[in-house]
Amino acid sequence: SEITARRQDEDDLRKSRKRAELLLLNILPQPVAERLKKGERTIADKFEAVTVMFADLVDFTQFSSQISPTELVEILNQIFSKFDRLARQHGVEKIKTIGDAYMAVAGLPKPQDNHAQAIAEMALDMQKAITQFNADNSAGFKLRIGINTGPVVAGVIGIQKFSYDLWGDTVNTASRMESQGLPGCIQVSAKTYKLLQEHYNFEERGCLEIKGKGKMLTYLLLGKRHANSKLLLSP
DSSP, X not given: OHHHHHHHHXXXXXXXXXXXXXXXXXXXXXXXXXXXXXXXXXXXXXXXXXXXXXXXXXXXXXXXXTSOHHHHHHHHHHHHHHHHHHHHHHTOEEEEEETTEEEEEXXXXXXXXXXXXXXXXXXXXXXXXXXXXXXXXXOOOOEEEEEEEEEEEEEEEOXXXXXXXXXXXXXHXXXXXXXXXXXXXXXXXXXXXXXXXXXXXXXXXXXXXXXXXXXXXXXXXXXXXXXXXXXHHOO
């Protein structure tokens, strides 16, 4: 009957709306997706204090030419799924992956005080995850990570295909920390170092000529400082 057909149509519409909502939640942070649903058209927010991380699988492009496309996607999927789980575990927001690079941030869309620690913990766990992946798969991947702290603008771009992204000098510097970092290491800027130095061990890398920034003092994050590590480090 006509009523049954109408009910079916309404039901289908509800289901497709639900699917669209789930898709939005997969692409955007929940508070941002909610604002879009309520009809906000332009979403751009300034956050004064966040910590941004870039991670890159060193020489992966070279390696990818030696394997099949299916194997390539499977490997990246395994590694990035593990990183996604770590992001959830540490309260970090994944922003995107670009090829074999992974970008994440802490301190937004809900501001948090421990943004630098959250990223530091995730970065250390990511290095452990790659070591484990290598052991399980007889592989030799090296992960290079760069971290920086500061203000950013975060917003949604796109009409048909949404994406949540970050802009600003803080982001560019985090990207440089990664690209001019060392394989298997986590390089951080002086800003991030200041927030973490009491609870983590670092090695000063010295002044690097950072493209577009001039000379910058950078540090390598080595691990968490234990309560008794001060005793061990004293001469």
